[in-house]
Amino acid sequence: MKKVKILLCCILDGNLGDAVIADCTKYILENILNKMNVLYEITIFEYMKKSIRNVEDYNLIVFSGGGIIKFKYQKFYEKISELLEGANRKSIPVIFNAIGVEGFDENDEKCRMLKDAINLPCVKAISTRDDIQTLKDRYIINSQIRVNRVADSATWTKCVYDIKTKRTDYVGLGVIREGIFESNGINIARQQIFELWKNIISELERRNIKWKIFTNGWSSDMKFAINLMKYLKREDEIEMLVIKEPKTARELVTTISKFRGIVASRLHANIISYALDIPTVGIIWNDKCRFWAENIGYPERFFDIYNFDADRIVTELEKAINEGYIKIDKAKYMRTVYDELEIVIQNILQI
Numbered sequence: 001m002k003k004v005k006i007l008l009c010c011i012l013d014g015n016l017g018d019a020v021i022a023d024c025t026k027y028i029l030e031n032i033l034n035k036m037n038v039l040y041e042i043t044i045f046e047y048m049k050k051s052i053r054n055v056e057d058y059n060l061i062v063f064s065g066g067g068i069i070k071f072k073y074q075k076f077y078e079k080i081s082e083l084l085e086g087a088n089r090k091s092i093p094v095i096f097n098a099i100g101v102e103g104f105d106e107n108d109e110k111c112r113m114l115k116d117a118i119n120l121p122c123v124k125a126i127s128t129r130d131d132i133q134t135l136k137d138r139y140i141i142n143s144q145i146r147v148n149r150v151a152d153s154a155t156w157t158k159c160v161y162d163i164k165t166k167r168t169d170y171v172g173l174g175v176i177r178e179g180i181f182e183s184n185g186i187n188i189a190r191q192q193i194f195e196l197w198k199n200i201i202s203e204l205e206r207r208n209i210k211w212k213i214f215t216n217g218w219s220s221d222m223k224f225a226i227n228l229m230k231y232l233k234r235e236d237e238i239e240m241l242v243i244k245e246p247k248t249a250r251e252l253v254t255t256i257s258k259f260r261g262i263v264a265s266r267l268h269a270n271i272i273s274y275a276l277d278i279p280t281v282g283i284i285w286n287d288k289c290r291f292w293a294e295n296i297g298y299p300e301r302f303f304d305i306y307n308f309d310a311d312r313i314v315t316e317l318e319k320a321i322n323e324g325y326i327k328i329d330k331a332k333y334m335r336t337v338y339d340e341l342e343i344v345i346q347n348i349l350q351i
Contacts, residue, residue, distance in 0.1 A: 003039040004349060007058040009047045009083065011066050016217035017154070017268025018066050019249035024153040025064035025097055027160045032342045038349070047079050055083075056090040060348060062341075065129070065153045067100030067267075067288055069118070069139065071110035073183050078110075081117040088122040093348045095124060098153050098337050100288050101131040104138040115139050125344040127337070130291035148340050151295070154268055155334035157275035161250055163257045167278075171204060171317065172256060173197065173213045174264030175228065176285065177220035181305070184286045188305050194231045196283075199310030200263060201232070207314065214243045214255050216266045221245070261321045263313060267292060275334075279320035281313055297327025 006029065010022035026042060033040045045052060055061070061083070068076045087094050096118070105111045118126065118139060125146040128135050132149040140147055175197065181188045204211050213228070215221035222245045229238050246252040256262065256272050264270050265283040273280040274296060282289050282302040293302035301316050303309075 003041055004033070004060065005058045006040060006042045007045050007052070007055070007061045008042050008064055009045050009061060010064045011048055011068075012044075012046045013048070014218040014220075015266070015268075016246055016249050016252040017266055017272070019217075020154045020157060020160075020253065020268060020272060021065045021098075021152070023249055024156040024160050025062070027156060028153060028338050028341060029062065029345075032338070032345055035342075036346070036349075047083055048076070051082065052086065055086045055092055058092055060345070061087055061092055061094045063094070063096045063099060065098040065100075067102050067286075068096075069099055069114065069128075069135070070102035071105070071108055071114055072103065072185075077114040077117070081113055084117045084120050084122060088120040092122060093124045094122050095341070095344055095348075096126040097341055098127050098129045098150050101128050101135045101139070102286065102288065104134050106138075115141075119145070124348055125340075127340050130288050130295070146344060148336075150337040150340045151334045152268075152271050152292075153337055154271045155275050155330075155337070157253055157272050158277075161253045163250075163254055163276070165254055165257045167260055168258050169210055170259055171209055171211045172259035172262040172264070172269075173200070173211055174262055174266055174269035175213055175215060175221055175225050176265035176283075177218060178224050178227070180265070181285050186285060186305060192305075192308075194228060196308045196310065197228055198232060200313055203310045203314040207318070209314070209318075212241055212243055212259075214269075215245050216252060216269055217246050219245070221266075261317050263317055274325065274330075277324065279317070279324060281317045281320060283308075296325065296333070298325075 008026060011018035071077050119142040123145055127148045127150045129152040136147055178190060213225045215225060225242050229235055243255055246255055253272055257276050259278055261279045262273050263281045267289055270280045270282045284290055284302050284304040289302055293299045301320055303313055
């Protein structure tokens, strides 16, 4: 039997949420291919850092996921276009798995470039974790491309890492870099963000709820955490109340696994928590956070700038800790990403 060679295109930078996506997608692929009794080899490729010359060495290209259908900032459009043009020349089939779709603008050259690329004949399927309407109505013009909405691959975190750590009675506060709101077109002053976290912490302490700050690995997120502690005039408590930034995906998952609940800005801090059955309340800085909240049945647990009220946020957190996740069939939801990938791979490999 011929070995199937798969190029798994991943984002492996400072945000370890993307590394969790990569690990989970690889795990799902391995399970699918093992079930098919196929000989395979999966090569991890950091497409944002490198260019590939020997694309013809692979039978299939899979983008692991993440918010990559975007153009306002970060250069995904450039790298994706380059990779897809090479795959198209060599007729290598491409799958986009559980990707995030972040807006569309016909007047933006970068957006048009991305649209042209993902409609190339080599692209066989695109599944999205969020905005399927924009994907279908604005991006996709190639009717041969299979399009569906699925769960984010990171919903498989619990299966992949099998973390055995014991939960503490601390709540985790997952912070994000300064400027993230502005990058996403939201006008909010730096001090307002500091005040939000200050008020959340004050409300937690008023209710005798213990807390610690954590990040997803970005150094800029940690910089915000330190600046927040300075704003609170509690620099002497940094070592005790700010968890050292994780260096690996497993470290991030282990960190989150110890909390009894979290309030977090980064989408994948929320998704990892969901996967580990840890109740979470989210801060919205991008529509992908809103889509996630709706997908799991809890839009009331996520707050945008018009609803930044510490009392409501902490009350919702306590309610979430008491209720857990009961609105949707969680196992059925996480299965969607597996089932979609399995169907597409079977069609491509003709198995």
